[in-house]
Amino acid sequence: MKNILEVKNLSTSFFTHAGEVKAVKDISFNVGIGEAIGIVGESGSGKSVTSLSIMNLLSFPGKVINGSVCFAGTELTNLKEKKMQLVRGNEIGMIFQDPMTSLNPVYTVGNQIMESLLRHQKLNRGEARKKAIEMLSLVGIPGPENRLNQYPHEFSGGMRQRVMIAMALCCKPKLLIADEPTTALDVTIQAQIIELLKDLKDKINTSIILITHDLGVVAELCSRVIVMYAGSVVEKGTTRDVFYNPRHPYTWGLLKSIPIVNADHKERLIPIDGQPPDLLNTPPGCPFCPRCDHAMQICAQTQPPLSQLGEQHLAACWLLHPGAPRVERGR
Amino acid sequence: MGKDHILLKTDGLVKHFELNQGFFGRKAIVQAVDDVSFHICRGETLGLVGESGCGKTTVGRTVIKLYEPTAGKIVFDGQDITGLKEKEMLALRKRMQIIFQDPYASLNARMTVGDIVSEPLDIHGLARGPKLREQAMELLQKVGMSPDHINRYPHEFSGGQRQRIGIARALAVNPDFIVCDEPISALDVSIQAQVVNLLEDLQHEMGLTYLFIAHDLSMVKHISNRIGVMYLGKLVELAESSELYKRPLHPYTRALLSAIPVPDPDIAEHKQRVILKGDVPSPINPPAGCRFRTRCQYALDICSQLNPEMVQVGAQHMVACHLMT
Numbered sequence: 001m002k003n004i005l006e007v008k009n010l011s012t013s014f015f016t017h018a019g020e021v022k023a024v025k026d027i028s029f030n031v032g033i034g035e036a037i038g039i040v041g042e043s044g045s046g047k048s049v050t051s052l053s054i055m056n057l058l059s060f061p062g063k064v065i066n067g068s069v070c071f072a073g074t075e076l077t078n079l080k081e082k083k084m085q086l087v088r089g090n091e092i093g094m095i096f097q098d099p100m101t102s103l104n105p106v107y108t109v110g111n112q113i114m115e116s117l118l119r120h121q122k123l124n125r126g127e128a129r130k131k132a133i134e135m136l137s138l139v140g141i142p143g144p145e146n147r148l149n150q151y152p153h154e155f156s157g158g159m160r161q162r163v164m165i166a167m168a169l170c171c172k173p174k175l176l177i178a179d180e181p182t183t184a185l186d187v188t189i190q191a192q193i194i195e196l197l198k199d200l201k202d203k204i205n206t207s208i209i210l211i212t213h214d215l216g217v218v219a220e221l222c223s224r225v226i227v228m229y230a231g232s233v234v235e236k237g238t239t240r241d242v243f244y245n246p247r248h249p250y251t252w253g254l255l256k257s258i259p260i261v262n263a264d265h266k267e268r269l270i271p272i273d274g275q276p277p278d279l280l281n282t283p284p285g286c287p288f289c290p291r292c293d294h295a296m297q298i299c300a301q302t303q304p305p306l307s308q309l310g311e312q313h314l315a316a317c318w319l320l321h322p323g324a325p326r327v328e329r330g331r
Numbered sequence: 332m333g334k335d336h337i338l339l340k341t342d343g344l345v346k347h348f349e350l351n352q353g354f355f356g357r358k359a360i361v362q363a364v365d366d367v368s369f370h371i372c373r374g375e376t377l378g379l380v381g382e383s384g385c386g387k388t389t390v391g392r393t394v395i396k397l398y399e400p401t402a403g404k405i406v407f408d409g410q411d412i413t414g415l416k417e418k419e420m421l422a423l424r425k426r427m428q429i430i431f432q433d434p435y436a437s438l439n440a441r442m443t444v445g446d447i448v449s450e451p452l453d454i455h456g457l458a459r460g461p462k463l464r465e466q467a468m469e470l471l472q473k474v475g476m477s478p479d480h481i482n483r484y485p486h487e488f489s490g491g492q493r494q495r496i497g498i499a500r501a502l503a504v505n506p507d508f509i510v511c512d513e514p515i516s517a518l519d520v521s522i523q524a525q526v527v528n529l530l531e532d533l534q535h536e537m538g539l540t541y542l543f544i545a546h547d548l549s550m551v552k553h554i555s556n557r558i559g560v561m562y563l564g565k566l567v568e569l570a571e572s573s574e575l576y577k578r579p580l581h582p583y584t585r586a587l588l589s590a591i592p593v594p595d596p597d598i599a600e601h602k603q604r605v606i607l608k609g610d611v612p613s614p615i616n617p618p619a620g621c622r623f624r625t626r627c628q629y630a631l632d633i634c635s636q637l638n639p640e641m642v643q644v645g646a647q648h649m650v651a652c653h654l655m656t
Contacts, residue, residue, distance in 0.1 A: 142609070156611075158610060188586060191589070191607075192606055216599075259552065261591055
């Protein structure tokens, strides 16, 4: 499978008054054509900043300080703004987290969808309108001809999210970045959106980066997963690797802290104790060390490297070092 | 403590909100909660689930009389509290508390944590002076926070810690009954489990009774003894939690359960999903008959004419659907 996106050693920091906040630290991954990958992690783990770095959308005081983002053979990190505008919305589409605030309330939905069509594709208004209607029906909005002339406030949350997806998809992007596309929605609507994304992936071969903290959504849609913690990749691999054979204590913790719906009897949840670290002054060593049940002396001193565990399976933990004690995952 | 002792009971609870549609507009009525009856036993947790706008929060606020019910009856510990005046309620407020959804909005930013937690004690005259401070510190310890945090302000804490402060505030007056209004939906996955465990521990320790409102169905199943499913202001199904997940009867419950994303790639791959078409209709003009019929794939003629009544289908299982009668 050829890669549509290759991210190498990407680091992003925010230079605030209080000091440098290292939001993303040296992460690398790639996305194949027609593949969906998931990035999971808690708030503050750097998943959204990763997507903004790819899109070159960071504004002051945020800055990509190292690494490369290569999209379909083009390096994006040093691309001029004018050139980047041709990529954004045209070749890479993005769905933002909050459908309630990401649409402009003073333009009709039709206008907002047609905007990117008029800009990127040489269409006249009539053609753009036709295309917008087509997109709205593709994402399952009934009566698209009438809905086109309505304003965002006339749409419900789920419908607005569909409008956002229609906007992101109207130029048939090769890559779709979905930043928590279902977090603000009810489960029934979430199920509709997941099915829609699955369809897009299979039908028009769109590559998808799904950013979420919901492991269930990842299991349903993605073939590979990247687990992030405090700006670093702690584990990555195929979805089956990560769900059935997780090797990093943080991934264990994440999987253990969600209740099993099909369980017959009630088991006590096992939370991860403590809080995520303050990114302003991260201690040396593994960022997960203070919350880790299996932390060793070395964990507090040196950051563990990513160890290769399988063809695609990597994890960054000192426990995977040949000399480390063997630790079994609980439950 | 017998589980058969009923602490809270509602009978045909109705809450309508009047909506002013501009100066010349006609008055519209939002039927937020319509004819909801249930009971909660002492020491039990009743879960309430449904999509946003289904009226679950309104139920939670009405049963502790933060909203005045439009019709119906609320009985708390054998006493009819429906018509009680605000002054008469004050004594009862000591026994019923609420934990709010948004830990960022429900704490006063200008008050220290100690003041927030001890305010209920002060209002109800339960402690005074140095005793007040002492009790606040005890409360903080109870919810797993350091008593030294007493002089700090809410902005110094993370979401999970703030929710703990909210819980400490609810516990201050030693209540019997707590309405938990989506207490975990604003928190991170790893922190959610911490708060749920805390709520469970406190329940065992203090014999608390919970009405647990949430839209995260897997967490609700975990914490609740029984679960009620609401749709557009109506209770459509009520059953023991494992029974509800194993044998859901109402078409809406089935759709809701099948929509839960399962964190297991093998199961996810072969799952048959019931996808609900469209959105929830407006509660201003709900469909006649069964409110779910516009999205129900099994809808019959009778569904548009007659509102289905709740019927008993098992020992603890009730459902309101024409298909079941």
